Amino acid sequence: MTHAAESWVVGVDSGGSGLRVALAEVTARGPGPAETAVSRTPVRTGEAGIDARQLLEQLLPMVHGLRGHGGTGGARPVAAVAVGAAGMATLGGQLRAELPGALREAFGIRGLALAADAVTAYAGALGQRPGAVVAAGTGMVAVGTDLTEWRRADGWGHLLGDCGGGAWLGRAGLEAALRAHDGRRGGSAALLAAAESAFGPPAELPGQLYPRTDRPAVLASFAPEVARCAAEGDPVAVGILAEAARRIADAAEAVCPRETGSEVDIALTGGLLRIGDPLLVPLHAELTDRLPGARVVPPAGDPLSGALSIAAALATGSLQLPGDPAMLYLAGPGGGV
Known part of the structure; x- marks a missing residue:
């Protein structure tokens, strides 16, 4: 097992404006300073949900590029990846089916989290403590947790909800x-x-x-x-x-x-x-x-920093946020848990 101080983690934020990826070293306090890459091409959503192959076509080269930076004498080992994606709760079936195997093959990761973007927003804003986060932009959704389960309200889109957004x-x-x-x-x-x-x-x-x-x-x-x-x-x-x-x-x-x-x-x-x-x-x-x-x-950070913090917690075995098939899907070496 790679020691936490020598491990690197990847956070991903996928939304309507494109894809953001961050690579950071795991420290005793969580992820260290991050290197980032940005794609302005949003990941497609079709009849099968969020397009896993298109996400991978963008994500893998971005991570490979970040791993090659830093003058460490080789690609840096990636211990865990956390992907936050808009629509994950209802449209993430293809991501849950294809990303764990593809990312394990590409990077040899030990842990993978696939999260609704509201969950990475929560982790970025509040970390791993009980509370609630309201994300109000074009739409509106609220999520909360007591660290045993997730609660979600609204986020139903502009025809059925997103009230107040x-x-x-x-x-x-x-x-x-x-x-x-x-x-x-x-x-x-x-x-x-x-x-x-x-x-x-x-x-x-x-x-x-x-x-x-x-x-x-x-x-x-x-x-x-x-x-x-x-x-x-x-x-x-x-x-x-x-x-x-x-x-x-x-x-x-x-x-x-x-x-x-x-x-x-x-x-x-x-x-x-x-x-x-x-x-x-x-x-x-x-x-x-x-x-x-x-x-x-005030929120401590944004959804990308939240994805990094979830990945760091996975890498160090310190994740306290509750797993959930739709909100925070956790895939270890043996599959989803």
């Missing part, structure tokens, strides 16, 4: 804009003006949105305008942000562990939070009211 928020703002255009109650002249500036005449908006395959991203692009109108005092926009905060708090409340014997932490992550106080102020108020025994903390 960027696409939800943008859609609510555009609906209020169209109400004002029609003369219906609940409309906002400020949001109508913002929508016309961003998309043109209201009558053309359906044609711009409905045929688009990237419709969630287009809807989410309007979320900052809703926040701007709220910051400028538009009451309809203020109400939309308050409702978004309630929806996000619903998910956090559903997954937050209640009986850990100590105060639990909630981390808020994701690009939607950059819209600032119009969302954060009501969200913090909702969380304080519903979960008085919890504290909101």
Whole structure:
């Protein structure tokens, strides 16, 4: 067995913007400083789920390149790999079937973790302690654990859920804009003006949105305008942000562990939070009211650092996060456990 101080681990973050890979040495405190590589080509998702072969076609050369760096006199041994992928929970069947054997053959690894991206976001934000993480970007999902099991809430996509996320928020703002255009109650002249500036005449908006395959991203692009109108005092926009905060708090409340014997932490992550106080102020108020025994903390790291930390824990036998077939699939030398 390779000593932990001489082992290297790989973390992978696969999402809609491409593939990020990091290689780091295992230290007594976890992964050391990482070398990274980035591919801007997203991994395809088809009828069979996430395309394992396309992921491997990108991942293997990236890891080989990182292993050859550093002047160590040869390729550095890889003890464990952790892959975090968007859609793993429902679309990861092909990855679970093909990646363990392929990565063992390529690198001789002893441990492999295949995780939902929400789990690597959790590990990056909170490490290996009980708590909850909300990931709010274009979509919205919350995960929590008491270190015995995972809980997940929402993350059902922009048609069925992702309530309070960027696409939800943008859609609510555009609906209020169209109400004002029609003369219906609940409309906002400020949001109508913002929508016309961003998309043109209201009558053309359906044609711009409905045929688009990237419709969630287009809807989410309007979320900052809703926040701007709220910051400028538009009451309809203020109400939309308050409702978004309630929806996000619903998910956090559903997954937050209640009986850990100590105060639990909630981390808020994701690009939607950059819209600032119009969302954060009501969200913090909702969380304080519903979960008085919890504290909101800043995330310590991102999903890629979370994947590295899971790989390091696998390499050293110190993983405390619970395994789960859909959320955190652990494959050792004998297969999945």
